Amino acid sequence: MKTVVHVTHEAVQKIGGIGAVLHGLLTAKYYAEHVDRNILVGPLFNTDGPAELRLGHDGEVLYSSMDGLINHPLAGALAEVERKYHVELIYGRKAFHDKFTGITSHPEVLLINVNHFDQARIGMFKFHLFEKFGIESNWYEYIWDYEQYLRIAEPAIDALLAIGCGSVQHPAVIFSHEYMGMPTALAARLNAPAQFRTIFYAHEVAPMRRIVESHPGQDIAFYNAMRQATREGLNVNDVFGSQKFFYKYPLVDAAKHCDNIFAVGDYVVDELRFLDSAFKHKNIDLAYNGVPAFELSLEEKMASRNRLQHYCETLLGYRPDFVLTHVTRLVLSKGLWRDVRVMEHLEKLLRHENQSAILLVLSTETSGRRTDDVQNMEASYKWPTAHREGYPDLTGGEAAFYAGVQEFNARSRNAKIIYINQFGFDRRTCGDRMPADMEFMDIRHGSDLEFGQSVYEPFGIAQIEPISFGAICVYTALCGCAGFVRHVAGPAGTENAIEVDYTQSNEVHPHSIEDCLLIDRANREYIEGTVAQTIAAEIHRRLPRSPAQFERLLRQGYKLASRMSWEVVARDYVLPGIEKALAQPTAVIRQTAAV
Numbered sequence: 001m002k003t004v005v006h007v008t009h010e011a012v013q014k015i016g017g018i019g020a021v022l023h024g025l026l027t028a029k030y031y032a033e034h035v036d037r038n039i040l041v042g043p044l045f046n047t048d049g050p051a052e053l054r055l056g057h058d059g060e061v062l063y064s065s066m067d068g069l070i071n072h073p074l075a076g077a078l079a080e081v082e083r084k085y086h087v088e089l090i091y092g093r094k095a096f097h098d099k100f101t102g103i104t105s106h107p108e109v110l111l112i113n114v115n116h117f118d119q120a121r122i123g124m125f126k127f128h129l130f131e132k133f134g135i136e137s138n139w140y141e142y143i144w145d146y147e148q149y150l151r152i153a154e155p156a157i158d159a160l161l162a163i164g165c166g167s168v169q170h171p172a173v174i175f176s177h178e179y180m181g182m183p184t185a186l187a188a189r190l191n192a193p194a195q196f197r198t199i200f201y202a203h204e205v206a207p208m209r210r211i212v213e214s215h216p217g218q219d220i221a222f223y224n225a226m227r228q229a230t231r232e233g234l235n236v237n238d239v240f241g242s243q244k245f246f247y248k249y250p251l252v253d254a255a256k257h258c259d260n261i262f263a264v265g266d267y268v269v270d271e272l273r274f275l276d277s278a279f280k281h282k283n284i285d286l287a288y289n290g291v292p293a294f295e296l297s298l299e300e301k302m303a304s305r306n307r308l309q310h311y312c313e314t315l316l317g318y319r320p321d322f323v324l325t326h327v328t329r330l331v332l333s334k335g336l337w338r339d340v341r342v343m344e345h346l347e348k349l350l351r352h353e354n355q356s357a358i359l360l361v362l363s364t365e366t367s368g369r370r371t372d373d374v375q376n377m378e379a380s381y382k383w384p385t386a387h388r389e390g391y392p393d394l395t396g397g398e399a400a401f402y403a404g405v406q407e408f409n410a411r412s413r414n415a416k417i418i419y420i421n422q423f424g425f426d427r428r429t430c431g432d433r434m435p436a437d438m439e440f441m442d443i444r445h446g447s448d449l450e451f452g453q454s455v456y457e458p459f460g461i462a463q464i465e466p467i468s469f470g471a472i473c474v475y476t477a478l479c480g481c482a483g484f485v486r487h488v489a490g491p492a493g494t495e496n497a498i499e500v501d502y503t504q505s506n507e508v509h510p511h512s513i514e515d516c517l518l519i520d521r522a523n524r525e526y527i528e529g530t531v532a533q534t535i536a537a538e539i540h541r542r543l544p545r546s547p548a549q550f551e552r553l554l555r556q557g558y559k560l561a562s563r564m565s566w567e568v569v570a571r572d573y574v575l576p577g578i579e580k581a582l583a584q585p586t587a588v589i590r591q592t593a594a595v
Helices: 017-026 029-034 075-085 120-134 144-162 180-189 205-215 218-231 236-240 248-257 266-275 277-281 296-317 336-352 371-381 396-411 440-445 461-469 481-489 513-517 523-543 549-562 566-582
Strands: 004-008 036-042 059-064 088-094 108-113 172-177 196-201 260-263 284-285 322-327 357-362 414-418 447-452 472-476 497-500
Touching: 004 144, 004 180, 017 029, 017 277, 017 566, 029 472, 036 144, 036 180, 036 481, 036 523, 059 248, 059 277, 059 523, 075 088, 075 144, 075 447, 075 566, 088 144, 108 144, 108 322, 120 144, 120 180, 144 180, 172 566, 196 248, 196 566, 205 218, 205 236, 205 248, 218 236, 218 513, 236 260, 248 266, 248 277, 260 266, 260 566, 266 277, 266 284, 266 481, 284 566, 296 322, 296 440, 296 549, 322 336, 322 461, 336 357, 336 396, 336 447, 336 523, 396 414, 440 461, 440 513, 447 461, 461 472, 461 481, 461 549, 472 481, 472 523, 481 497, 481 549, 497 523
Parallel strands: 004 036, 004 172, 036 108, 172 196, 196 260, 260 284, 322 357, 322 447, 357 414, 447 472, 472 497
Antiparallel strands: 059 088, 088 108
C-alpha cells in the first residue's frame, strides 16, 4: 500500500503551479492505480465561514472541533493532537475531477489552525531544527509565512499517525511541495523516521527566482554568472552574497536532508546544485509537469479560431489573419514586455504581405472583476480595447504593462495587442461584446501561437498547454518545458515549438563572473531587441496559412503532447522517484553545524 502526503499551501484552493500539479497527478489513471492513499496537508488560512465550506465547495468535512463536528471515529486521537499543541484540526475529503479524462479522485485533507500554538513546543522544535539541521529560525520569526509552516510541522506528523498514515512496515511518503512542506518533512525525520520517507518537490528554487527578478540583467546576467561560477566551483553565496537573510533559503537548502528530490525542470537541477555543493552528491530526479493531451479535430480547431477572430473584429473593426495569445499571471518573471518587442518586428513583416495579427494577452494581478463592473467598463469606455487606471480596472502593475501596449498600438498598423485584465474568457467574465458561445478553452484551442518568454520559469505549464491543439509555443530555453519538449521531440525538434535563449545570444560576451554581474538594464534591453527580431522572423515563417498547415500542426502537436501527459509523468518520473525514496533506509539524524 502506497500513501503519499502532499504538504502545500494549495491543499484546498488551486492558486498556481502546485495546484495544477496536484490536479494533474491525482486525476492521472496511472498514479491512481499505484498510489492507494493521498492526504493533502496545509495551514487553515481562514477561520471565517460555515464549516461545510472549509474544504471548498467540493469538499466534505469529517472532523472539526472548532465547528463542533466531533463524531468521527478518529475524533479522540485528533483531539489529543489538538490538546498537545494548542491547535485546531480540520479533517475531511476533497474531490478532484478532470472532465477530459473523466477521472475523479477523493484525497483526504488535513488543515491545521496554528494561531494559538503552544509557544514552548514551537520553541523546542526550532531548537531541534538548529541543533540537527543548522536552521536559525530566530532570523525569520517575524515572517508569518515562515512561522506558520514551522507550526504545522509536528502536529501534522502526529495527526497523520493518528489517522493511520505511516508505519514501519509501510512508510508513507511526504512530498514537501516547495519550502512550505520542509518543516513537516524535517519533523518526520526527527520524530518518526521509520514511518515516513521524504521527497522535496522543487517547483522552483526560491532564492534564484528572487535574484533573477531583482537583478537589472535578470536571466541574462544570472544564468551566465551561474554557468561561470559552476565551472569555478562557486555557489550562490559566493557570487551573489549570503542568502541567509531570505527566509526561504534555509528551508530550500534543507532539502538536502530528504530521501529524494524532484525537480520540475533541467535548470532547477542546476540551480539546486548552485545553491549548495551538498546537492551535487544528492540524487535529483527530473519530474516534469504534465501537459493536456486531447485530440481535437480540425473543424473544432477552426471553430474556436473563428470565435477568436470574430471577437477581435468586434473589438477593433477588422478580422485578423492570425490570433496570437499569452495566458499568464501578471508577474515580472513572465517577461511580458518581450512579447511587445517581438510584436514590433513581426508587425513590419506582416505589413509587407498586407496581413494582420492580434495578440490577446489574458493576465491580471488581482482577483476577477465582477460581471457588472465589466459591463459598466465596456459600456463607458469600450473595455478591454481601452482601459483606465484605478478600481475596478487597472491596478498599478497592470497600468505599467498597458502603457507599453498603448505605445505599441499607437505606432503599429498591421498588428495590435488587446490586454484583457480578467480571469475567465467568456461573456459573463469578459463582457457582452464577446461571442455568446465563447468559453475559456477557445483561447487554447483557437490560438495560432502562445507566448511564454519568461525570465524565470521552472517549468511553464501555461505556455505549453496549447501545443496539443496545434498552436506554436514560444518559450525560453530556461523553461522546464523546453527540456521536456527536447526529450520527447528528439534531435529533429518540432515545428510546434520555438525555443528562445536570450542568455546565449551572439550579443552576450561574458568572460568572467564580474562581466555577467555588470549586465544592466540597458545591456539586457539591447540583447532582447536583437533576439526579438530573430524570433519574429521565425514566427512569421511558421505561422500557418493553409488548411494543410493547420492540420499538420494539429496532428504533430497532439502527438507531442500525448508523450508529455500527466499519465507519462506519473509513469516515467513520479512513481519511480517514489520507489527510490521508499528504498532508502531509516534516516539517522546527525548534528549539523549552523549555516
